[in-house]
Amino acid sequence: MKRKLFAALVLLLSLMLLAPSALAAPDLSEDHRFYDEITYLMDKGIVTGYSNGTVQPDRVVTRAEAAIMIGRLKGFSGEQVATPFSDVPSGHIASGYIAESVEAGLLSGYPNGTYQPDAPIIRGDMAIILQRVFNLGMRMDEEFTDVSHNMKAYWPIENLLAASITIGYPDGTFRPLDNVTRGQFSAFLARGLEPKFQNDARIPDSYLRDKTKTYVMTGSGDTLTYVYKKHSLNEGMAPEFMWVVSSKAGSLDSAIVERESFTSYKLGFPYSETYDNLAYPVVQGKTFLVANEGGEPERRTITAVNKTVATPYKTFTNATEVTGGNGMKYYYARGHGPIKTLDPNGAVIFELADIH
Incomplete structure (x- = not known):
């Protein structure tokens, strides 16, 4: 009886290890808009859930969470260290990723010496960060009614558009001040890594070719x-x-x-x-x-x-x-x-x- 019970437990554990990581997240359904992108990044260890097992894809992504995702994508160690920011002590969970990302020129703090790790990422800042992460140089030459040439995010937004990482809205806006969710940030990262996800950055009835085909x-x-x-x-x-x-x-x-x-x-x-x-x-x-x-x-x-x-x-x-x-x-x-x-x-x- 004990042998049968042990065998059953071994089988159960094996199935759990073989199952896609996202299946362990009770709040991420297969019909979620960014299910594929999130599971892709979870399989790569770039995105992980919270201690209660949830992923919370529709929750606003913070500057600390963005640093962690970027650090994992770049292969940083993430070892907790002292940072140059008054609001990110060495014991902060993201201190290592923040310090390494800043040293690599991917992230930056504010003039008052803070990083504001709990502040949300907005679309304009997201464009600046991802332009640096993926080292993008091509531009789109697209004008948005709410993005001016004197904005710091102007050219990074053009870079992301040219790279098929993001797209504006039908009303001619980009909405650079809107917050970015964890699901959206995952989609942007996945598109920077994998062409099949870039196919999603298109308008309805698009004329674009399928980037996965020859x-x-x-x-x-x-x-x-x-x-x-x-x-x-x-x-x-x-x-x-x-x-x-x-x-x-x-x-x-x-x-x-x-x-x-x-x-x-x-x-x-x-x-x-x-x-x-x-x-x-x-x-x-x-x-x-x-x-x-x-x-x-x-x-x-x-x-x-x-x-x-x-x-x-x-x-x-x-x-x-x-x-x-x-x-x-x-x-x-x-x-x-x-x-x-x-x-x-x-x-x-x-x-x-x-x-x-």
């Missing part, structure tokens, strides 16, 4: 393969996520960025210009300008919506047709980005051949 375009005697991964343009720049393009014919090896806001879909070059390739909302007859390097902006018009367009990959029935002032035609599909480009004579320049 796209193949053919035409003009070449085959171009697009892979979304961390890439450095040169030794002086930190690697960042972008679409790396390789040419089968050897005529083109480059990198591009693909970005989206509530006002437009953009393509461009890393650390350089991005061009509005599609203006939102997508309405037939809508006209917009696309910048041309060294020349006058080109006027383009949405000339058809829900158009049937055949490509080697498949036939799309929901394509959007854009006609340029020079007679070029550009076709886009929701969730796929550019799918076909024709010259003024109707010849194919490039078209989507495969996704895998």
